[in-house]
Every structure is written in structure tokens, then in C-alpha cells.
Amino acid sequence: MSEKREKKFTVSSFLDSKEKGEKITMLTAYDYTTAKLLDEAGVDSILVGDSLGMVMLGYDSTLKVTLEDVLHHTKAVVRGCNRAMVIADMPYLTYHISVEETVKNAGRLIQEGGAHAVKLEGGEEILPMVKGLIRAQIPVLGHLGLTPQSVNMMGGYKVQGKSEESAKKILRDAKLLEEAGVFGIVLECVPDRLAEHISKSLKIPTIGIGAGAGCDGQVLVIQDMLGMYSNLSPKFVKRYKNIGEEIKAGVKEYIKEVKAGSFPEEQHTFKISDDILEKLY
Ligand SMILES: Nc1nc(=O)c2c([nH]1)NC[C@@H]1CN(c3ccc(C(=O)N[C@@H](CCC(=O)O)C(=O)O)cc3)CN21
Ligand SMILES: CC(C)C(=O)C(=O)O
Numbered sequence: 001m002s003e004k005r006e007k008k009f010t011v012s013s014f015l016d017s018k019e020k021g022e023k024i025t026m027l028t029a030y031d032y033t034t035a036k037l038l039d040e041a042g043v044d045s046i047l048v049g050d051s052l053g054m055v056m057l058g059y060d061s062t063l064k065v066t067l068e069d070v071l072h073h074t075k076a077v078v079r080g081c082n083r084a085m086v087i088a089d090m091p092y093l094t095y096h097i098s099v100e101e102t103v104k105n106a107g108r109l110i111q112e113g114g115a116h117a118v119k120l121e122g123g124e125e126i127l128p129m130v131k132g133l134i135r136a137q138i139p140v141l142g143h144l145g146l147t148p149q150s151v152n153m154m155g156g157y158k159v160q161g162k163s164e165e166s167a168k169k170i171l172r173d174a175k176l177l178e179e180a181g182v183f184g185i186v187l188e189c190v191p192d193r194l195a196e197h198i199s200k201s202l203k204i205p206t207i208g209i210g211a212g213a214g215c216d217g218q219v220l221v222i223q224d225m226l227g228m229y230s231n232l233s234p235k236f237v238k239r240y241k242n243i244g245e246e247i248k249a250g251v252k253e254y255i256k257e258v259k260a261g262s263f264p265e266e267q268h269t270f271k272i273s274d275d276i277l278e279k280l281y
């Protein structure tokens with residue numbers, strides 16, 4: 001019951017946290033069970049990232065992820081959350097065509113999915129969409145630096161903002177997004193001192209992933225930090241646990257016991273009375 005009364009983390013908590021100098025914690029989750037664990041552990045916000053295409057669906061990029069995919073996983077995550085704020089990633093091509101389509105698509109993530117906010121990759125190019133969403137009362141989280149939906153344009157998952165030109169563009173985009181009214185910006189794979197400078201130049205918080213300790217918060221993909229997904233091993237991932245090995249060890253033990261006939265034991269079985277059994281013979 002006491003958990004029910006805990007103050008929810010909202011859009012205004014993002015700004016309050018930055019003002020108080022309290023770091024914001026964010027992790028991805030794609031299902032009810034995981035979301036409930038993260039919420040109970042006290043994470044501030046949960047991102048239903050389009051990285052679900054890679055870790056949940058086995059694609060080799062995020063480009064194949066659809067609005068229906070994110071909607072499906074968002075519904076599950078929202079059911080598992082009590083305090084955490086749920087942010088849904090807008091998939092590739094759901095906010096690139098027109099403001100009208102963008103608002104309709106984001107509106108479904110909010111109205112049908114129950115997300116509290118959406119995240120879009122990009123700066124100046126997508127400003128009209130960002131402004132359209134905010135006009136429609138949909139809170140927006142920005143995402144700059146390494147934007148995985150641009151993998152084909154970037155020529156791979158590479159650190160962004162190392163040159164003067166690209167560092168200036170990221171800073172300018174961050175300021176444009178802030179002016180447009182986003183409540184925060186994810187900075188992915190940018191040099192730490194650039195991310196720190198951007199964070200100090202903004203009133204809204206930055207959430208870093210591979211962007212150093214100068215950001216106002218941090219985000220990681222849950223399967224990466226728990227050691228469950230090994231197709232990628234970006235430098236920014238810290239493995240807090242090795243759940244992948246734990247799962248394999250548990251499954252191997254189960255296989256061994258079933259093969260040996262040592263599972264199930266008495267305590268795992270149900271009984272029938274002798275007289276009823278007699279009637280079957
Ligand atoms: N499981 C998972 N975790 C993620 O963090 C993630 C996804 N999936 N899918 C979408 C994108 C892809 N991401 C990636 C993938 C690889 C690198 C990577 O290997 N980067 C190099 C940088 C090389 C350089 O430019 O110096 C690295 O060494 O970390 C970074 C981000 C982040 N996102
Ligand atoms: C890594 C985060 C920022 C993301 O966009 C995702 O998980 O899709």
C-alpha cells in the first residue's frame with residue numbers, strides 16, 4: 001500500500017531534479033515483468049526504446065521496428081509501472097513524413113499505449129514535428145548525437161560531435177529543442193566534455209548514454225547492463241550483473257534434472273485419492 005502512495009515521477013520532476021542537482025535515472029524495459037521490477041527498484045523513468053527491435057525481436061538495427069511493435073510493448077510496460085514515468089520511442093518513419101502523421105502516431109502511444117511522453121531522434125530537421133506534438137499536449141524527449149535510426153547516413157554506430165562543425169550542430173540542435181519546449185534531451189555517444197558543456201548551457205536536463213558523467217541523468221538498455229545481450233558491446237555499457245550466465249546455469253540444471261528424473265519431486269506434485277484412482281483401473 002505504501003508503494004501506491006509514493007510520489008510519481010513526471011515531466012515536472014525532470015526539471016525539478018535538475019534544479020536540485022539530483023541525477024535522473026532511466027532504463028529501458030519492454031515487458032510487464034521487467035518494468036515492474038525496475039519500478040519497484042525505484043528507477044525514475046522507463047524508456048520503451050526502439051532498441052526492442054534488437055533485444056526483443058532479434059533485428060540487426062532499429063529500422064524495422066513499427067509503431068505497432070512499440071505500442072504493444074508500451075502497453076505491457078505501463079501495466080507494470082506505478083511510480084516511474086513511461087516514455088515511448090517513436091520508430092523510424094513514424095515522425096519523418098508530416099506533422100499530421102507525427103501527431104497521430106504519437107497520440108496512439110499516449111492514448112492507446114498509456115505512455116506519458118514520446119522520444120524522437122534529431123534536431124533542426126524535426127523541429128516542426130516536435131512543435132506539433134507539444135501543441136497537441138504531448139511531452140517530448142529529444143535525442144541527439146548518435147541517433148541509431150540514422151545508422152545508414154552515419155555509416156555505423158559512431159561517436160558524434162568530435163569535429164568543431166558537428167559539435168556546434170549538436171549544441172545548436174539542443175538549444176533549438178529546448179526553445180521548442182522538450183522536457184529533456186538524450187545525448188548518445190558524444191564526448192564527455194561536449195555533453196557537459198551542453199548540459200550546463202540548458203535549463204532542461206540531459207540524459208546521457210555514452211556521454212559521460214556531466215549529464216543530468218543516465219540511461220542504459222536493461223539487457224546490456226544486466227549482461228543478457230551480447231551482440232553489441234558498446235564502450236559505455238557497464239555490466240552490473242551477469243544474468244545471461246545465471247539464466248543459462250539455471251536452465252542447464254533444469255535440463256539435467258528432467259533427464260535424470262530428479263525433477264519434479266514430491267513437493268511439486270498433486271495427489272488423487274486411492275478410491276477414485278481404483279475406478280480408473
Ligand atoms: N542492446 C542495445 N543497446 C544499445 O545501447 C543500443 C541498441 N541495442 N540498439 C540501438 C542503439 C545502437 N547503439 C550502439 C551500438 C553500438 C555502439 C558502438 O559500438 N560504438 C562504438 C563507438 C566507436 C567509435 O565511434 O569510436 C563503441 O566502441 O562503443 C554504440 C551504440 C545504441 N543502441
Ligand atoms: C538507448 C536509448 C536511448 C534508446 O533510444 C533505445 O533504447 O532505443
Ligand SMILES: [Mg+2]
Nearest residue numbers: 049050051089
Ligand atoms: Mg531508441
